[in-house]
Amino acid sequence: MTNLSLAESVKLKSVLAKRIHELEEEMDRVAFVEVEKGRKVPKQVRSLSQVEQEIDEIRKDFRLLDKLMYRANIENEVVFNDEKLAIVEAIELATQLRAKARKCKEFGAAAEEELQYGYGEGVPVIRRAMFDPEEYRLKAVELERQANRLSNAINNKNYSIEVDFDSEKYF
Template identity: 85%
Template sequence: MSNLSLAEAVKLKSVLAKRIHELEEEMDRVAFVEVEKGSRVPKQSRSLVQVEQEIEELRKDFRLLDKLMYRANIENEVNFNGETLAIVEAIELATQLRAKARKFKMFGAAVKEEIQYGYGEGIPLVRRATFDPEEYRLKAVELERNANRLSNAINNKNYSIELDFDSEKYF
């Protein structure tokens, strides 16, 4: 039995999820046939029971892989900006940094002041930013840089972690 890295496990989990979906669709195809009344059901390459057995085996492997990945993401850590974070926490932080960067990019693209047309009764209105757009643009760039650094640290760590999972039948 060969081990696989946490990084490979992430990819394998996606492959397994896709295969489960394909097997669910195959179940729908083999579960029913349309034939003339009184005719024999044509022989199919696989029965519903066979597909069902394969999907159950895949789901069992999926659950095991999921458990191993969760455990690895909790037990292993990365260093970022002088702080040690569990991988699960680092993943969430990277997600939050990217969300904050998206918001700051929006503020960074704003106009400092613009005239609003169509409001009021002849009184010109001005929409004025209460912040410096350039400052937020620069903050967004720095946040994205940090998110990328953190993602790289997570990715590097994921390649160094070995999971006790037999991936021979999938890779």
Template identity: 80%
Template sequence: MSNLSLAEAVKLKSVLAKRIQELEEEMYRVSYVEIEKGAKVPKQARTLSMVEQEIDEIRSDFRLLDKLMYRANIENEIDFNGEALTIVEAIELATQLRAKARKFKDFGAASKEELTYSFGEGNPLVRLAMFEPEEYRLKALELERQANRLSNAINSKNYAVELDFDSEKYF
């Protein structure tokens, strides 16, 4: 039995999910036939029970792979900015850094001052930014760099971690 890297497991999980979906569709195709009343039922290459058996085997492998991946994501760590993070924490931190960078980009693209139009006869209104847009633009760039560094570390770790899973029947 060959081992599988965590990175390959992510891809395999997607392959298995797609295969399950295909088999569910096949279940409908093989479960009914339309024939004229009294005509002989045509021979099918695969029966509903054959498809059921295959889908059950793949679902079992999917659950095992999922368990191994969750375990690996909790048991293995990445060093980021002098802090040890489990892979699952690192994935979440990368997601949060990217979300924060998107928000900061919005602030970085804002004008420091802009005239707003009012519908009355009063004085014109001015919208003032209570922050420095350029500072937020620079902060967004730094957050993106950190998220990219962290993502690279996650990917590197995903290729280094081996799972005890036989993928030969799928790859």
């Protein structure tokens, strides 16, 4: 039995999900046949129960791999800004940093002041930013940089962690 890195297990999980989807489609194909009345039903290469058995085995492996990945993501840490974070927390922080950067980009692209149309009877209405758009643009750049740095730390850590899962039948 060969171990695989946490990074490889992420890829394997995707492979297993795709295979499950393919087997579900195969179930739909083998579950029914159309034949003329009175004609003999053609022999199928695989029966519905054979496909079901294979999908059950892969789903069991998928659950095991998922459990091992969650455990590894909780038990292992990365260091970011002089703070130790469990990988699962670091993944969430990277997601949050990207969300914050996206919002800051929106504010960074805003005009400091712009004329609004369609308000009132000939009375000009101005929409004025209550912040400095350039500060938010720079803040977005920094937040994206931090998110990228954290993602790189997570990826590097994922290659150093071994997961006790036999992947030989899939890779």
